[in-house]
Structures are given as C-alpha cells and as structure tokens.
Amino acid sequence: MALCDFVTVMRAGQVVQELPIAAATMESLAEAMVGRKVQMGRLDGDVHQAGEVLLSAQELELCDALQVLRLSNVSLELRAGEIVGIAGVSGNGQSELLDVLSGLLAPSKGELTICGQVFTPAYWLDPQTARKLGLAHVPEDRHARALVMDFCAWESAVLGYESLPSFSRGPWMRIDAMHQATVDMMERFDVRPRDTALLSSKFSGGNQQKLVLARELGQTPKVLLVGQPTRGVDIGAIEFIYSQLRAMRDAGCAVLLVSSELDEILALSDRVIVMNQGRIAGELDIADCTEAGLGLLMTGASQ
C-alpha cells in the first residue's frame, strides 16, 4: 500500500483483480485474495465474561546463561473466558514468559499457580505435567518446536499427547486411533492436503499452524498459551484462527496471546499487558487501548 502504484491480485493461479493502488483498500484486497468478505479486525459487541483465576504468576524472574535478566518481577493473572494479549517489541521477554509458563524453562524466582496447583523454582512445572493440568501451548516457532519436521502428519499431530490412554495400549502406540484423530483434526481445521502420511515439512506454513492449533485446542484445555499464532500464515487462515481462539475464550478457556502484531493484539484481546525489557510496562483494558498509547509503553517512553 505504501510503495506500489498498481496492484495485481492472484488467487489459485489466476489473476482476479488489477487496479491502481489508489482504488484499493486493505479490506478490498483481502476480499479479493480470499474470495469472500474477511473479518480481520475486532468483532462488534465482542464482550466477554471473565471467570475464576486459572493461572496466576507471581514475581517471576529469569536470568539466562549469560546472567542477563530476561524476566523481572512479572506478575499476571489469567481468568477463565478472557484473552489476555502480551504486546511488546520482539525480544522483550515475551518468548521467555511463554517458556516459563509452559514449563519449558524454570525461572530463578517466582511462583506459579495453575488450576490450584502451586509451583516454585525448585519444583517447576514440566511440559507433561502442564498438559495433564489442562494447559496447552501453541509455541512461537512451529518449525523448531510445535512439529517434528521429519515426522508424518499423524505423528506430529499427537506430539506431546502420545501417551494419552486413547492413543496407547501398554507400551505400544494405537496407530489407527492416531490416524483417525489426525483425520478429524484435518477435517475440523481444514488442513490441506488431507494426507495423514505426508511429512510435516511438506505442508505450507498456514496448514502446519492449523494442524498445531487443532492438536492443542482439540484437548479442550483450560489454559491456552499462544505465541505468534498467525506468523507466516495466509489471510484466510488468519481469519479462521482468530475465530477459533475466540471460540476457545467463549467456551471458558483462559487464553494468553503473545504477538508482535499490534493489530492482532487489538483484534483479539480483552486485556492487554505490555512488556518492555523483561518487565511489565503496563496493563490496560482493551477499551483503554490505543495504538499510540501501546506504542509508548512498548518502547518504554512513558516511564
């Protein structure tokens, strides 16, 4: 929009629109790309009813191997039926916060309560325990973390859940059940192609992400941690992912959304926490959020 004089839109290998940039709007381009009206922004009258506290973190502090403080005095609460957005310039502690809350990293100080269970640095949460407690995690990096690229789709689709009673019989995997679950996931989240034996690496980014979401959302978690849910995902899939995250919230799930896209934070969140240099720079209700105000908090200018 900022650089071009003329725009051509292609869909499914065909040119569907050609027009000067002055005649195009964001919405019209998105519509031409997807082939139907796209709802990208905040829904009108999107109200939520926040319930009990499901996840509570108190004064988290994390030092990395070089003794750099990555998280400092981070406290937050997640309630049932709300989406809390974490806004911030990338690299200000959001990734570390996700890792600590999902049990991938133990902090040096702090306390975490998930669904009534308390964890301290000496005995921190691990990913398996997190899943058992009903915490699902859609990681920021789907290539390195969410999927095993050399695994078939059905193998990646049970990653982390391979020991569920429905997927195992004694020491063996129930491969037929895993295939069937993958078929269902692909159907529900429209993952293409619908080939459970295709290598995970052969799917497009958007379809990989849909498979990950299908897996993590499919276990009806109580707490959902989501990092960069739409990074590298096409516009049609973004709309779908937004609707799924809202549906989780409406079903009573507590959702923590980490995103470097301010539009995404504003479109989905009910409450926004801004992080800057590993600290919480501010917390705002969505009604009080403006791009300018968030921008000031993100850069630390308002301190």
Add this chain to the structure above:
Amino acid sequence: MSVPLALPRWADLVLLPAVCLAVALAVAAGVVALVGQSPPEVMVALVHGAFGTLRGLSYTLYYATTFIFTGLAVAVAFHGGLFNIGGEGQAVMGGLGTGLAALYLSASLPAWAMLPIMLIAGMLFGMLWASVPAYLQAYRGSHVVITTIMFNFIASSILVYLLVNHLRPKGNMALESALFAPSAKLPGMQQALAWLGVEWPASPLNLSLVLALMACVAVYLFLWRSRAGYRLRAVGSSASAAQYAGINAKHQTLIAMAVSGALAGMVGMNEIAGVSGKLILEFVGGAGFTGIAVALMGRNHPVGILFASLLFGALFQGGAEVAFDVPGFSRDMVVMLQGLIVLFSGAMTYVIAPLVAGGLRLLPGVSGARRG
C-alpha cells in the same frame, strides 16, 4: 536451500539404491580392467562364489548375520540422533560376556538354559559398554563419536589382556580361551535343518540367523510401533520439538545407546556360540565398522539393513572366492569395491538422486512422482 527431491517411494527405496550399486560396480569394473583383469570374469566369479552353491550361500548368510546385528545397532542410535561408531567395541564386549557366561556355566547347565544366558550376557555387556559413552554424552556433553571410537580401543585391549593373562589355559600358546562345554554351542544350520529332514552342507551358518531376523522385526516394532521408539525418533529428529513435547532427551540418549549396544552385543552369538566354541581374539573383525556402511546403505530401516547385510555378506564371501579363483586378484580389490559401494550409496546418493529423478521425468506415465 536444497532442491526437494520428488522421487516416488518405490524409486527412493528400490531404484535409487540399485542405481547407486550399479554405478559403484561400473567404477569397480573400470579399476579391475585397469589392473589387467577381465571385469565380467571377476563379476561372474564373485556372484557364483556368493550365491552359486549352497555352501557359498551359507557363508554369505553367515557373514550377513553379523552385519545385521551391527547394522541394526548403528540404525537405532542413528534414529536417536547419535552416531554410534562403537559397534566394534560393543560387539567385542558383548562377545566377552557371552564367552564368560559359557566358560563358567556351560559345564553345569543344559543348552536350553545356557544359550539364553549367553545371549542375555552378551546383550548386557554390549549395553553396559555403550552406556558409558551415552552417559558422558547426555550429562557431560562429551561427543559420542569420539568416546565410542576410544571405547573400541579400550574394549579390544581388555579382551587381549583377559585372554593373555587370565582366560588362556596354561601351556596354550594361542590367544584363546578353553573350549566351552557342548551345551554352549548354538546349533549350526546343517544340524537344525537336519532335524527338519532337510539336507544342508556344513558351514559356519547357524541359528543366529534366525535371531538376527527376529532382531530386525523387534527393531521395527520398537522404532515405529512403540511409544518408546516414537520418543526416541522425536529426539533424534528434533531435540527442541521433543523438549516441547516433554520428552527427556538425556533419557532417550541413554535408551538409544543401550539398545544399540545390546544389538551389537549379539554378534558373539553368531561368532562365538555359533562357530568358534571358545573365546578368540579377532571374532568381530571389523564388522562393527561394516555395520555403519550397512546402516547407511539400508537407509537405517530393518528391511534395508537386511538387504544391505546380504550384499556385504556376498561381497565378503564372493570376494574370498574370487581371490582364490582368479590369479592375481587380491582380496584388497574386494575391500575397494566395498569402499566404492559405501561412497556411492552413502555420500553420492544426493548426486545421483536428481539424475534418477530427471530420468524418471522423461518416462511417460510417471508424472505422479511429484508429491506434496
């Protein structure tokens, strides 16, 4: 970015290895011609020596048995993301375990009890020998390639020391232990088939072949049908994704090396329980290293390893026959042929694969090759 290869599955599993093998043989034929021998004559002698007679076939299968064990050992570690070069040492220690069990127990135990004990002792010794490098890798970060190589030397020194100083009967000049009692002898194929009323020539081939085939099935079930194998492969393919899934990579390193060492430790059943009937010095004879080539060529899959073992067994046996039959043809030429096969089926696969893919595209009706 590497160019994605668009080979259909059958071409990837059958055609590509066959083409690689053919190229290796062609280059070898060139070398044979260069030293003044007739390539067709050598080739015929090699194939006839390996498969032409029942006796030759028996030797081929006997060599293949050992390669199956060491090939599977390398493959299991590989799926766990580890390059186990220590198959040789683990096989030596496994054979030591098998031999010690036989030396001390065979006089008092019947065969039905003795043979399983020897098998378990061999697996256990191989497992323990592999678990030290595994521990160092998992908890101390010492690279498993380095430590397993060093452990090969330590293992062979231990065997020499024990044979020279402790296990050699008094007055015996040869470096070997006393003979085991008959209960420690794994029945040969001739004997076993005679029970079934089938006549088979005398050869070192023994029931270890059955054990090796069972090991192939077991490794397949473990890697692709069990949850333990799933976790092992997850760590081997992507340590970060495995961590995300809550899989402890250190434990998987220990498991992969333990299974690998146990498989290598079974070599003693073929060589010691099946053939020599006593603990000898050179019973592994480099098979641990050949196992790396076997696993490489067999794409780390039990079925592939089965065929690759057969190929290397045939080269061993056929090569020995050629060296015997064709004057002026040394056994080193066979070693060179093995080297060429490893080179072309391992390192050169990705040079040959695009050519095969290009060739397939020229054929009509194979356009389904493109997938995904």
